[in-house]
Amino acid sequence: MGLMDKYVEMLDGLKFEDMYNNDFLLTWEKSEDELKAVFTVAEALRELRKNNISPKIFDSGLGISLFRDNSTRTRFSFASACNLLGLEVQDLDEGKSQIAHGETVRETANMISFMADIIGIRDDMYIGKGNTYMREVSSAVREGHEEGCLEQTPTLVNLQCDIDHPTQVMADALHLINEFGGIENLKGKKVAMTWAYSPSYGKPLSVPQGVIGLLTRFGMDVVLAHPEGYEVMEEVEEIAKKNAKESGGSFTKTNSMAEAFKDADVVYPKSWAPFSAMEKRTDLYAKGDTEGINQLEKELLAQNANYKDWECTEELMKTTKDGKAIYLHCLPADITGVSCEEGEVEASVFDRYRKSLYKEASFKPYVIAAMIFLSKIKNPQETLKNLEEKGKERQTK
C-alpha cells in the first residue's frame, strides 16, 4: 500500500475544486470540505517529506512575500512552504522599494508578479485595512492576467490580516486533530479562547477572531472570554454564532477567565487589544497624530494593568478537563518571570506544554504549503500519487 493512498482516499470524498486558482483569505469563506482538504494535503506533504520524498511541483517560479509587520515564524513558515514546493521567495520590502513613492496598489501588484505563482501578505496593523488590501492585490493580479500582462495568476495566502490569521489557526486546528485523533473527535470539546494580561499593548485581534471563526466549524463548544472593553469584531462573533449553529457546537461569551477554563478541553490564553481602541489607533495613524497615539498607548497599558489576574496559572489549569486541557498559543507568549515580570502564563505551565507548543507551530509550514498546493494543482490526488511514484529524494542520503 502506498504512502499517499490514505490521503488520496480522503480527498476523493471531498469537494474542493473551487480552491483551484483561488486565494485563501478567510477560513469562513471556505467550505468544511475545503478546510479538510487543506488538513489532508498538509499531512500528505508532511508524510512525503518525512519519507525523504520531494513534493516539488515547481521547477521555477516566485513566492512573493510582503510583511507589513515584524515576523519570524510566519516569514520562515512561508519561506519553508515555498521552498518545499519549488518556489523561490522574493520579499517585497517596502523600505527598499518605490511603493512609498505613491504607487498604486494595482500597479505594484502587477509589476512584481510577472513570474509570481503565489503572494503571501501579512498586514494586521490597521483595522479595516489588511484584508481589504489583500483583496485589492488579488483583483489587480487577476485583471493583469486577464489583460495578458501576467502569463499566470498568482494566488494569495493571507499570512495574517486585521480580521483573520488563517495559516495560524488552521495549524492550531491540525494540531488539535492530531492530539484528539481525528477531526471527528473535536465535536463537543470545549475550547476556551481567552484574553490574558500582557505588559505590551496593541497585539492583533486576528488570532482570537480566527480561532472563534474556525473552531466553531467542527462542533466544538467555543467560549470567548475577556474583560469588558476587550471585545473583538462584532461581525466575526456573528460568524462564530452561525458556524456553531450549523456544526452543532456552541459559541458563548463570558467576562470570566475561570468560567471559560472550567472543564475546558483546550485553552488558548492570549493578549489582544480592544477592537475599538484599534479602530481609534487606525484613525490616529491616518491623521499622523503622534501625540494621540502615545496618549492612547498609555491609556491602553493602564487599562491592561487592571486585568493582571487574567493569567493562565497552574491553579486555573487544574480546573480544566481532568486538569489536562491542551494549552495552545501562537507564540511568542509573555511568560511570567521569563519574558516579562507579569504576563499571559505562568512559567511552569508554559514549560510543561513547550514541546506541544512547538509541535503546534510545526504544522504551519505544511498548512501554507497545502494552501499553495490546492490553489495551483488541478488534480491533487493524481499529483500526490505521482510524487510518491517518482520518489525523487529530497536529500541524498
Next chain:
Amino acid sequence: MGLMDKYVEMLDGLKFEDMYNNDFLLTWEKSEDELKAVFTVAEALRELRKNNISPKIFDSGLGISLFRDNSTRTRFSFASACNLLGLEVQDLDEGKSQIAHGETVRETANMISFMADIIGIRDDMYIGKGNTYMREVSSAVREGHEEGCLEQTPTLVNLQCDIDHPTQVMADALHLINEFGGIENLKGKKVAMTWAYSPSYGKPLSVPQGVIGLLTRFGMDVVLAHPEGYEVMEEVEEIAKKNAKESGGSFTKTNSMAEAFKDADVVYPKSWAPFSAMEKRTDLYAKGDTEGINQLEKELLAQNANYKDWECTEELMKTTKDGKAIYLHCLPADITGVSCEEGEVEASVFDRYRKSLYKEASFKPYVIAAMIFLSKIKNPQETLKNLEEKGKERQTK
C-alpha cells in the same frame, strides 16, 4: 512544427557570437544583429514559459544584484529572470556589507563572485560614476577568472546607469515591435521622447538617453523635446545622430512638446533632471556639501515649476497620428490628480493606456533573461531546441 522553430530560424540569420561571455552595458555597443538576438531569445523564453516548459539552464549558481538606488520593478524583473533560468539571487546590500569600510571595487567584486554567473547592477545616481563602476567590476572579475581565483566569469547586466537603461529601453522596443507587428515596421515611425513636468526632482537621464540611443537604430524618426536647460548628455545625442544616419531614420531636437507630439506614432513623456545640474549635484555629493545640495534641489524644483504645461494631455494626444500614438512610460508615472497634484500625464490618458503600459513592463524580465542566456549559452539555437524537446514542466499541472 516545433515551438522554437521560428525563433531558431531567426537566430540562424543573425551574427551574435560576440555576446557569448560578454556584458550588456550600453545598447550602442551592440550590433543590430545582437539586439535582434536579444529580442528573439526574449520572445522564445516567453513562449516556452507560456507553454509551461521550463527554460532552466542552471542547476545551481548565483545572480548577484547590487542596487545603489531604490527599485521595485527592476529588482523583481532581475529576480524573475534569474529564477526562470535557475540562478538564485543574492543581493549585495552595501548597508549590510563591509563595502562601506573602504574595500576596493576589485576585491569586493571577486569576493562575491566565487559562484556568481551573472551580476546585475543599478547605479544611476551620479553622473560619470555608474557605468564606470560597472566596467571596473567587469574587468575585476575577468581578471579574477584569468588568474584562477574564479572558476567562471560572471557577466554583467546593466540594470540602469548614469548613461543608459538598456533593460528598460529594450523592453520598450520589444513592446513596440509587438504593437507594430515586427521590427521592420518601426521604420519611419515618429517617436516623441519628451520631457514632462514632475513635482519631484533629480530623475535619472538614463531613460531618455537610452531611448534616443536605441530607437534611432531601427530607422525611426526620433524627436527629443525638452525645455531649454534640460539637455541630456551630448555624447549620447551624438550617438543618436550617428545611429539615425546609419539606419535611415532621423534624430531631431525641439523645445516644444507640441511639435514633438504632432503626428507622432509613439510618445514617451517623462521627467528628468538637467544633465548639468546632475553634474553639479555629483560634485556636491563628492564634497559632502549638504547645504549646496539642498540649495540645488530648491533651484531645480523652481526651474521645473516653470514648465508645468509640459504635461501629456488628452488635447496633445489628439494631435498625434490618428490621435492614437502609443504612449510609453517606464513607470511609475506622476499622474495628475492621482499620484500628485500636477504631473507628467493626465489621469484619463494614463488610464486609457494602463493595460498597454503593464504589457510594456512585462517584457523586462524576459529581456533580462535573454541577455543572461546569450552571455552564457554558446549555441542558443541548439539549447532552445533541447529545452523544448526535453519539455520539463515549469509547474506540475
Next chain:
Amino acid sequence: MGLMDKYVEMLDGLKFEDMYNNDFLLTWEKSEDELKAVFTVAEALRELRKNNISPKIFDSGLGISLFRDNSTRTRFSFASACNLLGLEVQDLDEGKSQIAHGETVRETANMISFMADIIGIRDDMYIGKGNTYMREVSSAVREGHEEGCLEQTPTLVNLQCDIDHPTQVMADALHLINEFGGIENLKGKKVAMTWAYSPSYGKPLSVPQGVIGLLTRFGMDVVLAHPEGYEVMEEVEEIAKKNAKESGGSFTKTNSMAEAFKDADVVYPKSWAPFSAMEKRTDLYAKGDTEGINQLEKELLAQNANYKDWECTEELMKTTKDGKAIYLHCLPADITGVSCEEGEVEASVFDRYRKSLYKEASFKPYVIAAMIFLSKIKNPQETLKNLEEKGKERQTK
C-alpha cells in the same frame, strides 16, 4: 579513471563517521582525519564544479544564516556553498524578526528550523557569548528533533565566533596545502601569526586564535607575535601548545614582529584587539555603559598607535625564507596609503600577493560546502561517485 577516484581513495583512508549529523564549531574538536576529510571533500566539490558537474544533494531545504556582525565575504561564501548543494538561504535578520522582543534562543531556534538542514552563525562581537550561543542553538534543535517538532536535525556551521573562525582558517590551510603541494609538506614550515597595526579597533580575535589552533595540528612551527597587552585567549594558547606537541611542531610566542618573520615560510600579519579589552567591552555593553565604551575605544586606539611600526613591510618580507614567504590575510586588509594612512601592510607587498590572497579566499565556499556535505551525507565516497556518474550539468553549455 574517474574524476572522483583520487578523493574517494583519500577518504577511504580516513575515519570521519562522527561528522555525520554533527556541527562544526571549533577545529580542535575535530580529529586530524576529520579535518583532512573536509579538505578532501572541498577539493572534490571544486573538481566537480570545475568540470561542470552539479554536486547538488538537496532537492529542497533551507540554509539558515544568522549574522550578528556585518559580513560580505562570509555571507556570500555561505550562500554559495548552500546554493551549490541545493539549499536556499533564508537569513534570520534580527532587525526584521521578533527576536528582539524577548524570545528565548530555544524557541526561535526551533521556530525557524522546521525545514532547515543547516544553520550558519556569525557571532564574534562579545567574548564568552558567540560560541556559547551556537551551542545553545545546536542543543535546542537537537532536542526539537528528538521531541518530534523538527523532522530533521539542522546541523551548525560556525561562521565565526569569539573563539574560532573555522571556515576561514580551514580555507587558509587548504590554500597552504595547495601552495606547498600537499598537507604532508606543511610539516616543519614556519608560520608567523603576527599582530599588525590598524587605525581601527576591536577587530575579532577569532582569526589569530583559529590560526594557532589549527596550523599547530600539522607539524608547523607556529609563532604568535604581538606587542605586550595584545594577548589572545589563554585557553587557545594551551590548545596550540598541546597540538604542537602531538603533531611534532612547535608553538612559541614573541613580542617582536621581526623575530616572527625571520625565515618564516608563511606570514599572517593582522590587527586584533586585546582579549582583556574585549572582555571589558563585553561587560560595558552588558551594562549599556556607552560612555565607558567610548572611553575604552579611545584608550584602545591610543594603545594601537604605539605600535604603528608593526607593519608588514617589504623590508620585513625580505627577512622571510628566501624573501618569499606566503602572505596570508582573511581580507579586507588595512593597506597603508590605500585603505588608510598607516596600516597592516605596505601597498607594494599587498599588491604582489593580491592574486594569491584571492585564491586563498576562493577556498572558503568549498570548505563550507564540505562541512555541510560531511554533516549530511552518510557515505560521502559513494555520493561523490554517484554525482560524477550522474554527471548532471551545472550549467547548460
